[in-house]
Amino acid sequence: MAKAAKKVVKKTAIRKPVSKPSARRPVKASHRMKPAASVSGNKERFTLHGFALSGPTYTVALMLSLCRHPFSYIHVNLREGAQKQPDYLVKNRYGQVPCLRDGQIFLSQSAAILEYLAGKLGRFDGKTEFEQQRVREWMFWLWDKLATQVFRLRQRARGLRQFGDEVKVMYDSEARAALAVLDHELGKSEWLTGRRPTIADIDTYGVIRFAAEAGLDLSAYPRIAEWKKRFEALPGFATPEQLLPLESRLL
Numbered sequence: 387m388a389k390a391a392k393k394v395v396k397k398t399a400i401r402k403p404v405s406k407p408s409a410r411r412p413v414k415a416s417h418r419m420k421p422a423a424s425v426s427g428n429k430e431r432f433t434l435h436g437f438a439l440s441g442p443t444y445t446v447a448l449m450l451s452l453c454r455h456p457f458s459y460i461h462v463n464l465r466e467g468a469q470k471q472p473d474y475l476v477k478n479r480y481g482q483v484p485c486l487r488d489g490q491i492f493l494s495q496s497a498a499i500l501e502y503l504a505g506k507l508g509r510f511d512g513k514t515e516f517e518q519q520r521v522r523e524w525m526f527w528l529w530d531k532l533a534t535q536v537f538r539l540r541q542r543a544r545g546l547r548q549f550g551d552e553v554k555v556m557y558d559s560e561a562r563a564a565l566a567v568l569d570h571e572l573g574k575s576e577w578l579t580g581r582r583p584t585i586a587d588i589d590t591y592g593v594i595r596f597a598a599e600a601g602l603d604l605s606a607y608p609r610i611a612e613w614k615k616r617f618e619a620l621p622g623f624a625t626p627e628q629l630l631p632l633e634s635r636l637l
């Protein structure tokens with residue numbers, strides 16, 4: 387089957403020069419990503435650049451752990467500004483962690499990295515077009531309404547970011563409003579998009595994990611608390627302390 391496919395590609399390449407973009411058909415998003423095995427047989431090919439206290443770094447590490455993919459880890463010393471140095475900026479133009487290396491490719495933005503991994507590994511992705519769309523909706527919403535608020539409040543509580551009480555109250559009330567939405571929606575299904583966990587759940591867990599550190603008490607949101615327990619029972623689940631070392635760790 388694979389041989390036959392190769393032959394077809396060769397023939398097509400000879401008959402139709404690739405310089406004719408109009409001759410090319412758009413590729414469906416779901417077909418663009420090949421399963422990991424056909425891209426590389428190397429199960430240990432990923433390298434995560436991150437910082438142990440970083441929520442978004444944890445989210446990517448968690449995805450790899452749930453997919454049972456070991457990864458090398460490079461500690462980026464945020465305290466010394468390593469994320470703004472030229473040698474790091476070529477990997478992540480935003481000067482932030484995390485950054486994931488897959489072969490020659492460097493990927494940024496944790497939610498986008500989750501989408502990439504779901505596509506590559508065929509795990510925790512939306513299985514239908516509708517489910518894929520729901521997953522993306524949740525992830526965009528999460529960063530708009532909950533993630534930024536939780537992470538800013540957590541940074542303030544740790545003394546890593548300064549802002550006045552008025553701003554704190556704003557983030558706090560926005561986060562509580564988002565938690566109420568989440569709690570309500572989790573009353574409809576076991577996982578965010580239905581009967582099985584997806585990257586929307588992983589992305590959301592990576593924020594909820596730090597809610598208490600941000601001063602948000604989850605006991606007022608019983609469905610979130612139940613979902614959190616379910617999530618922590620997933621095979622491959624691990625805590626930030628288990629996944630993110632304080633130093634680099636190469637496989």
Ligand SMILES: N[C@@H](CCC(=O)N[C@@H](CS)C(=O)NCC(=O)O)C(=O)O
Pocket residue numbers: 437439440441442443464469481482483484494495496497
């Ligand atoms: N939206 C980004 C957020 C990344 C982010 O905020 N990273 C923080 C650490 S948690 C960082 O690198 N801060 C250092 C800086 O911005 O200079 C993502 O999800 O990857």
